[in-house]
Amino acid sequence: LKQSPEPRHNLTFSSRSGAGLEIKTALAGDINLSARDIKHIGFAGKIQTTNSQIKAGELLLSPEIGAEWDTALSLQPELLQIKNLMLSLGKGNQVKLAGEISKFSAQPDFRLNLQEAVFNLKEILELAGNPVKPATVDGILKLANLEVNGHLQNSQPEMIAISKGSIAIDSFSANYPQSAAKIEGARLAVDLQDIKLENLALRQV
Numbered sequence: 001l002k003q004s005p006e007p008r009h010n011l012t013f014s015s016r017s018g019a020g021l022e023i024k025t026a027l028a029g030d031i032n033l034s035a036r037d038i039k040h041i042g043f044a045g046k047i048q049t050t051n052s053q054i055k056a057g058e059l060l061l062s063p064e065i066g067a068e069w070d071t072a073l074s075l076q077p078e079l080l081q082i083k084n085l086m087l088s089l090g091k092g093n094q095v096k097l098a099g100e101i102s103k104f105s106a107q108p109d110f111r112l113n114l115q116e117a118v119f120n121l122k123e124i125l126e127l128a129g130n131p132v133k134p135a136t137v138d139g140i141l142k143l144a145n146l147e148v149n150g151h152l153q154n155s156q157p158e159m160i161a162i163s164k165g166s167i168a169i170d171s172f173s174a175n176y177p178q179s180a181a182k183i184e185g186a187r188l189a190v191d192l193q194d195i196k197l198e199n200l201a202l203r204q205v
Helices: 121-127
Strands: 011-016 021-037 040-056 065-075 078-089 093-102 109-120 136-153 156-175 182-198 201-204
Touching: 109 121, 121 136
Parallel strands: none
Antiparallel strands: 011 021, 021 040, 040 065, 065 078, 078 093, 093 109, 109 136, 136 156, 156 182, 182 201
């Protein structure tokens, strides 16, 4: 992933709780709001954290977080168009998607296209506190061209369908020092097509 030059921040945020959790970060942002009329609103912008610090007794890993989006909201009929949404975490994790959500105040229908998602497994596990210790894991998880549509009923997923997409793990390695088990340079790729979940149960493959 290409890293953009560090932006100048225009907002500083800090928070401290009684439990000893302290968060400090600088925010660089550019947000645009437009309205054709009261029922049709455009919302676009980008935001990026810099120089973040999270303390809970000690200094924790504090990844930079970024978001860039371009959306359009219609209140009649109810439709949220996500023309572009990009999220980033740390140095090697990024998600790009687009889609739309209709009837969002009642029983929403959604259609999403996950154009690309890239996750650095080593970095993600480090941010999660290395739950697999003493094992070490590395590799790149990639999802691409994942087309998903579905329906929510009472805020719960009633139906989710994946019409196509792919999942791949590149340069995967795992080592468990207390045994001879070791994996190096493995690659796994899976193409997804016509998968349907009803009430989170697999119904069709």
